[in-house]
Amino acid sequence: MLWIKVFHVLFVIAWMAGLFYLPRIFVHHQEGVRLGEDVRRLVMMASKLFRFSTLMMILALVPGVVLWLGYGFGGLWLDVKLLFVGLLLAYHIQSYRYTKKLIAGEPIPSSLFFRIYNEGALILVIPILILVIIKPF
Numbered sequence: 001m002l003w004i005k006v007f008h009v010l011f012v013i014a015w016m017a018g019l020f021y022l023p024r025i026f027v028h029h030q031e032g033v034r035l036g037e038d039v040r041r042l043v044m045m046a047s048k049l050f051r052f053s054t055l056m057m058i059l060a061l062v063p064g065v066v067l068w069l070g071y072g073f074g075g076l077w078l079d080v081k082l083l084f085v086g087l088l089l090a091y092h093i094q095s096y097r098y099t100k101k102l103i104a105g106e107p108i109p110s111s112l113f114f115r116i117y118n119e120g121a122l123i124l125v126i127p128i129l130i131l132v133i134i135k136p137f
Contacts, residue, residue, distance in 0.1 A: 001067065001070055001071075004063045004066050004067055004070070005063075005067060007059075007063045008060060008063035008064050008067060011056050011057075011059040011060035011063070012056075012060045012064075014052075014053075014056035014059075014060075015053055015056040015057045015060050016121060016125060017053075017056075018049055018050070018052055018053025018056060019053060019088075019091065019092060019095065019121040020118070020121055020122070021049060022046060022049050022050060022053065022095055022099070023095070023114045023115075023117050023118035024114075024118060025042055025045055025046045025049065026046065026098060026102065026108060026111075026114040026117075027111045027114045027115055027118070028042055028111075029042040029043065029046070029102060029108075030108065030109075030110055030111040030114065031111045034111075043102055043103060046099050046102055046103075047099060047102075047103055050095065050096060050099045053092070053095075054092070054096075057089075057092060064085075075135065075137075076137045077131045077132075077135045077136060077137055078131075080127075080131055080137075081127075081128055081131040081132060084124050084127050084128045084131070085128065087124050088121065088124045088125070088128070091120050091121055091124060
């Protein structure tokens with residue numbers, strides 16, 4: 001089970017890297033549009049990063065489910081952790097929506113919005129880490 005944990009943590013780190021950086025691309029895109037710059041490369045970067053992040057998400061969820069089945073379903077900490085993981089999945093889906101709008105050339109929110117949105121993944125990851133490591137209940 002320790003190897004499964006290693007792969008789970010590795011893929012979660014890669015997934016989070018994608019979710020942390022994708023909104024920064026949105027920020028740069030919106031600021032570039034406002035300045036009249038060519039932002040086509042940023043659109044391509046966002047598309048590729050989202051695909052990478054989605055693959056890492058799937059690769060993180062598979063060993064996560066294996067660990068869940070292997071160690072059992074008990075503990076309130078696990079229920080709360082899974083709630084936060086669900087919220088993180090919702091954040092990922094919303095990032096997909098923004099990425100699709102970006103690719104289609106549709107309007108997306110402002111750079112200020114994405115600077116704030118960027119903190120969402122971190123706000124969700126912190127309680128997950130606390131729940132997994134400390135298991136407060």
